[in-house]
Amino acid sequence: MIIKILGTxxxxxxxxxxxxxxxxxELGIQADIIKINNMEDIMQYDIMATPALVINEKxxxxxxxxxxxxxxxxxxxxx
Amino acid sequence: xxxxLQSFTDWLIYGVINFDKAAHLAQALNFFVFxxxxxxxxxxxxxxxxTFINHYLPIEKIRDFLVKNKLYGLEYLFASLxxxxxxxxSCSAIPLFVGFLKAGIPLGVTFTFLIxxxxxxxxxxALLAGLFGxxxxxxxxxxxxxxxxxxxxVIGKLKMDNQxxxxxxxxxxxxxxxxxxxxxxxxxxxxxxxxxxFSLIFKIMPYVLLGVAVGGLIHGFIPTGxxxxxxxxxxxxxxxxxxxxxIPMYTNSAGVxxxxxxxxTKGIPIGTALAFMMAVIxxxxxxxxxxxxxxxxxxxLTYFGxxxxxxxxxxxIFNWLL
Numbered sequence: 001m002i003i004k005i006l007g008t009x010x011x012x013x014x015x016x017x018x019x020x021x022x023x024x025x026e027l028g029i030q031a032d033i034i035k036i037n038n039m040e041d042i043m044q045y046d047i048m049a050t051p052a053l054v055i056n057e058k059x060x061x062x063x064x065x066x067x068x069x070x071x072x073x074x075x076x077x078x079x
Numbered sequence: 080x081x082x083x084l085q086s087f088t089d090w091l092i093y094g095v096i097n098f099d100k101a102a103h104l105a106q107a108l109n110f111f112v113f114x115x116x117x118x119x120x121x122x123x124x125x126x127x128x129x130t131f132i133n134h135y136l137p138i139e140k141i142r143d144f145l146v147k148n149k150l151y152g153l154e155y156l157f158a159s160l161x162x163x164x165x166x167x168x169s170c171s172a173i174p175l176f177v178g179f180l181k182a183g184i185p186l187g188v189t190f191t192f193l194i195x196x197x198x199x200x201x202x203x204x205a206l207l208a209g210l211f212g213x214x215x216x217x218x219x220x221x222x223x224x225x226x227x228x229x230x231x232x233v234i235g236k237l238k239m240d241n242q243x244x245x246x247x248x249x250x251x252x253x254x255x256x257x258x259x260x261x262x263x264x265x266x267x268x269x270x271x272x273x274x275x276x277f278s279l280i281f282k283i284m285p286y287v288l289l290g291v292a293v294g295g296l297i298h299g300f301i302p303t304g305x306x307x308x309x310x311x312x313x314x315x316x317x318x319x320x321x322x323x324x325x326i327p328m329y330t331n332s333a334g335v336x337x338x339x340x341x342x343x344t345k346g347i348p349i350g351t352a353l354a355f356m357m358a359v360i361x362x363x364x365x366x367x368x369x370x371x372x373x374x375x376x377x378x379x380l381t382y383f384g385x386x387x388x389x390x391x392x393x394x395x396i397f398n399w400l401l
Contacts, residue, residue, distance in 0.1 A: 050174055
């Protein structure tokens with residue numbers, strides 16, 4: 001699957017990226033993780049708050065960092 | 080509500096540690112311990128409530144509500160009220176601004192939201208309630224809501240829609256998709272809300288403690304009425320000066336409010352102090368720099384200018400009334 005992290009580089013965005021990478025590795029999922037920094041590219045998605053997590057072009061999280069459990073839940077469900 | 084906490088603090092400082100009640104240091108310490116614990120309790124309560132509301136009323140739903148309903152002028156009121164319950168982070172100012180405009184929400188209504196959201200936030204409410212009591216907190220919140228409504232309305236009337244970044248103009252009225260947030264168990268949601276709340280509280284607590292410590296020192300060492308001779312209600316320049324100093328100050332509300340509270344007990348007029356806090360909390364340099372990317376300088380200066388002016392007017396009214 002393709003996972004995109006949308007964020008301009010605020011501390012929360014970096015944290016979300018790190019957490020996504022860690023959880024993907026932990027669950028042993030095959031995924032391409034792409035970080036999108038450019039504001040105009042980010043605004044192609046219909047989001048109102050950063051950071052955001054997009055899995056296979058579906059927006060699953062905006063504006064916050066999920067707990068580890070929620071992150072696992074999301075990754076396993078969207079696989 | 081906090082009488083018991085005060086008794087406990089008195090017992091701790093004067094009984095257990097056995098400080099002399101008359102000593103400045105003891106008074107400062109008492110103030111520090113009592114206020115820190117009180118603010119922490121209020122922060123835990125208020126931040127949890129706000130995070131909970133926000134989980135079930137995310138910004139995307141607010142936007143859709145404003146787009147889909149004909150509100151006959153009430154959209155300014157709604158945008159301002161929604162601004163109160165939405166947490167604001169200057170790093171999210173751009174997606175918020177762009178998202179509102181893209182969905183077709185008028186520029187004025189978007190500004191209403193942008194004004195109220197940082198000015199009336201959960202941290203400021205908890206600190207004001209803890210340090211100033213509920214009357215001043217209510218005055219602050221209502222003024223913030225009114226400032227958002229009037230400020231947004233005025234900016235809307237100025238017809239400056241062409242002053243936003245090009246890519247927004249091209250994209251206006253284009254999107255209508257809704258976000259498909261993943262459903263998780265209620266117990267997980269509650270856990271997440273609590274984790275989010277405590278991570279915010281831990282982040283700001285050092286500023287609260289620092290602010291309360293400085294406030295405690297002022298409280299214990301500066302004589303009552305010290306500032307009265309310098310900053311009086313009759314000095315017309317005090318309020319503009321307070322606002323102009325307040326805008327570029329990048330201290331978050333957590334640090335500023337306790338210091339201002341102790342200054343009031345030493346003779347600074349309440350209206351001047353409120354105007355100063357509104358300027359510090361509502362307008363900030365990082366927000367200015369970030370918004371520069373999505374709007375032209377003329378609009379940005381108009382926005383900051385109008386809000387600064389209204390905060391000053393509010394300050395004069397408070398000094399006159401209170």
